[in-house]
Amino acid sequence: MIKVLIVDDEFRARNVLQHYLSNYIPEVSEIRLASSVEEAKNILLSFNPGIIFLDVEMPHQNGFELLTALKSFTFDIIFTTAYNQYAIQAIRFSALDYLLKPVDPDELKEAIYRHMTKQESVRQKRMLYDNLVSNIEKKDIREFRLAVPSSEGVFFFTINEILRLEADRNYTVIHLKDKRPFVASKTLKHFEEMLEQFKFIRTHKSHLVNPDHIIRISNNNEFIIISDGSRVEISRRKKDEVQQHLNIR
Structure with a gap:
């Protein structure tokens, strides 16, 4: 009770x-x-x-x-x-x-x-x-620290530390700047809604990317290159949307 x-x-x-x-x-x-x-x-x-x-x-x-x-x-x-x-x-x-x-x-x-x-x-x-x-x-919402519980404990980080998020069925792998990735027990959709005002880009059904960490888009427009050197796939269905978002038509 x-x-x-x-x-x-x-x-x-x-x-x-x-x-x-x-x-x-x-x-x-x-x-x-x-x-x-x-x-x-x-x-x-x-x-x-x-x-x-x-x-x-x-x-x-x-x-x-x-x-x-x-x-x-x-x-x-x-x-x-x-x-x-x-x-x-x-x-x-x-x-x-x-x-x-x-x-x-x-x-x-x-x-x-x-x-x-x-x-x-x-x-x-x-x-x-x-x-x-x-x-x-804090005076600026971008300075907020996110608290994300996982099976390993609670992880704390700012918006700027997020490189990208990757769907893993009903879980999400969160990739952070200068830190090892970890698995959160929330869906990618949950984080997409939470981070909507920060203009994170859904490049693929499985990937959500922080635009502040995008270095460039590949010549064939099939990948985005992230500041840690990783490449994130752009789905054919999302290609026009990503290009428009990055103003690189």
């Missing part, structure tokens, strides 16, 4: 989420409510939740400040936010979970299921939340 703490300054938002959890999520055994970061800190002195639903935008102290105030914790945090693209990107890049307001009951169920199937250590949780706080403090 799961104990839950809801932290949100809006009365209606707290009560709607409490209603959904009480009526649609049978795994939830106890719910506490807090209207501020300070109130949440006081509740946590005697209450050990499995999940905290944490509002991002609150007066006086925002949700991220609760992370910096807590020295250690074992619970998961699911952020709740109205449309704040910068905060959402920071959360996604840190491999953490969020729900958009108004919260949808089906999306809430999926978030609870993800929590129940997670296998992160306390140390990994702390690393992910610390990375989020660091990302939020």
Whole structure:
């Protein structure tokens, strides 16, 4: 069974989420409510939740400040936010979970299921939340560090360090500058959507390339040469799209 703490300054938002959890999520055994970061800190002195639903935008102290105030914790945090693209990107890049307001009951169920199937250590949780706080403090989204869990642990790197990503069935091999490649347990499509604003190029159904690391295209237009010397295939179907993207018609 799961104990839950809801932290949100809006009365209606707290009560709607409490209603959904009480009526649609049978795994939830106890719910506490807090209207501020300070109130949440006081509740946590005697209450050990499995999940905290944490509002991002609150007066006086925002949700991220609760992370910096807590020295250690074992619970998961699911952020709740109205449309704040910068905060959402920071959360996604840190491999953490969020729900958009108004919260949808089906999306809430999926978030609870993800929590129940997670296998992160306390140390990994702390690393992910610390990375989020660091990302939020940055002024440029290109300076964000991505956190990508794998069977070997969590890898952290910036956008500029990515050379290319390669599909391997339902996994993705990530090739980084001056580092060995590793396998992430997410599809290439997942990373393509996450990196969309950075104009990564899908040269082939199996390849996604960082345009900042493209040195040149081969004379026969069949390969792209990457800064580490590797060659990435351009599929016949993608050739015109790649040429247009690189402005080399």
